[in-house]
Amino acid sequence: MDSRYVRILLLVVAQDGNRNVLSIAFAIVDKENMESWEFFLTNLRRRSGVPWRSIYCIRHIAANFHRDYKNAGWRKQVLKMAHELEPHIFRQRIIRLESDMEGQTNTSFRQWLGTMEPWRWAQSFDEGFRYGQITTNLVEGQQVNQMEAGHVLVEDVRDEIVVNRQMARSMNVEIYSRRLETFRVTETISRRPGIPPRSYGVDLQNRRCDCRRFQTLHYPCAHVVAACAKVNLNVEQFIDDVYTLERTLCVWENEFPVLPDLSTWEVPLTTFKLVPDRGLRRNPRGRPQSSRIRNEIDIRKKSDGKRCGLCKLAGHSRNKWPQ
Structure with missing residues (x-):
């Protein structure tokens, strides 16, 4: 943190159904060590919320x-x-x-x-526990451009369903059991270059598809869309509630209360004087030192060197471009 004294901000972030990132908990500590992390995580686990489990980035x-x-x-x-x-x-x-x-x-x-x-x-x-999020770098999640009135689903999933509907038109569907809602969907166009088209089993009752996108991302893949079109089912009923606009708005509905004037705060008198630790004070001279712990993730790939801004070739600059 940029302040007179050295401080570290520990932050917990989450993501709504439209890939928007929001912070849900934070703590300001003197330094990042086992003691500060234990304090932060212990208090975090005392709060009830969505089920969680430890996974790796x-x-x-x-x-x-x-x-x-x-x-x-x-x-x-x-x-x-x-x-x-x-x-x-x-x-x-x-x-x-x-x-x-x-x-x-x-x-x-x-x-x-x-x-x-x-x-x-x-x-x-992972049985769809992470909704397709397998890294800790949530900041690169897609941000919503605008929520238009009347749209039930959030922007990100609506675009995916449109793409899946287009792909489903080129698929052949065979009904295995109308009662159990099981199907065999065969692709006529390969989705991966060099790999021949395949067929996938779809189970609508258990919300499963052999391609595993359905149970991993919790919204219909192209094979599920094709199966629903075959028997005239509304595909939107198989989209998880987390992707609905109503659920997304619930994430942002809480508001901060208006704080009263500082003179009206009831603060108990302290029995001792708080003195800041001068050992934690930043050095005012020189360039500030970053406290980020760098590893192999932060190593950038070596570039080919500077290139000309006009022809994009190496060996000369824009000012010395050969005519």
Whole structure:
């Protein structure tokens, strides 16, 4: 924090259904250490709220992996593994990575993970608990542009449903059981280059699809949209309430009360005088030192050097551009 004395701000942020970020708790402490974190988390757990559990940020896992093995290609494979939704493709990626690591390292990827369970870092095993959010960098979440009156769903999901409806038009749907609401949806156009079109099972009653986007993100994927269109069902009934405009507005409905005049505050008299710790005072001279703990995540890729602003080529500048 920018103040006369050194202070650290500990902050808890959350995200609404439209990817807007808001702070829900904070604490100002002298320094970031185990004692301050224990104080902060202990008080945070005393407040009742939505269910939570401890999970890992994939960017930090990938950074730690790159720190140990110094291989950018392997690091990208770990990131793709965490983003994968289908368990069998996740296992294929692990086998491919361990095959690449064989003979070059003394440990396999599974040994490096140790006791880290897949549901703590991989999307394909978290059963939709994180709604697709697998990093701690919520600030890069998409911000809503404008909420127009009459729209029941928030902007982000409405756009996704429009895209899924367009994709669903090119899919073939076979009804397995109208009573159980189970279907087999076959793609006619491949969604991934180099991979032939596939078929997916859809279970509307249990809100599941073999592509796993339905149960992970909690709104209909293109296969579910196609199945609903086949039997004339309203697809919006399968969208989680967290994405509704009503729920989003509830997040922001609380207001701060008007504070009374300072002279009317009932403050008990202190029995001792508070004296600031001069050891925590900032050095007024020189450039302020950042307190951020930097690691491999903060390392930027090396650039190709300066380029010309006109032709975008290296070796000269805009002023010395060869005519």
